[in-house]
Amino acid sequence: DAKTTQPPSMDCAEGRAANLPCNHSTISGNEYVYWYRQIHSQGPQYIIHGLKNNETNEMASLIITEDRKSSTLILPHATLRDTAVYYCIVRDIQGAQKLVFGQGTRLTINP
C-alpha cells in the first residue's frame, strides 16, 4: 500500500508556481521522499528526491517539513507541458527497493 496521501487533482495557471502537497506521516528514518510524474500514455519521469533537507534541481524544488511528515513539490514557473499526474513516493534507501505508486495528483496547467 502507498504510504503517501495526495490531493486527487489541482489546477494552476501557466507561468505561476505549482505547489503540490504530499503527506507521509508514517515515514521512517531510512526512507526518502521521491517525486515522479507521468504524462499521458508515457512512462513515469523522475523529478527529484530528498531525505530531510530541501532540494532543488532544474525541474523543481522539494520542501520537506522538519518532522518529515509532509512535503511540497514546487514547479516554479509551470508550463502547459507540466500537465501530468504527479506521484509522491516514500522509499527505503537500501538497495533497489520497489516503488509503490499511489493515485497521485492530476495537475492541470491552464493557459
Added chain:
Amino acid sequence: GAVVSQHPSWVICKSGTSVKIECRSLDFQATTMFWYRQFPKQSLMLMATSNEGSKATYEQGVEKDKFLINHASLTLSTLTVTSAHPEDSSFYICSASTGLAGNEQFFGPGTRLTVL
C-alpha cells in the same frame, strides 16, 4: 544518460496468443528491473521484480506462469504474456535500477497491449 527503452511500443494480438515485451537499459547496467502494468485511469501496479541471473519475484495476485519474466543480461529483461486474453489488455511499463543504495529507477516509455 539513464535511458530505458521498450519494444514494441504497442501491440495488438488475438486472444490465446503470447506476446513478448522487451525492456533494455541503454546506457547503464541494470541489476534489477521492475515490471508494472497500468489500467486506464488507474495508477501503476507493480507486477514483479527481476534480478539479473535469478528468478523474478512476483507480487501477490500476479500469476508467474502467465507473465513470464526473463532477465538474462544486465541490459535486457523480457516479459512474456502467455495465452493473452482481453482482460490482459493494459499499459505495461518497465523500470531499471543499478541496484545501488539510493539509486532512482528509470522508466521505459511503456508498451500498450491490446488483446482482441
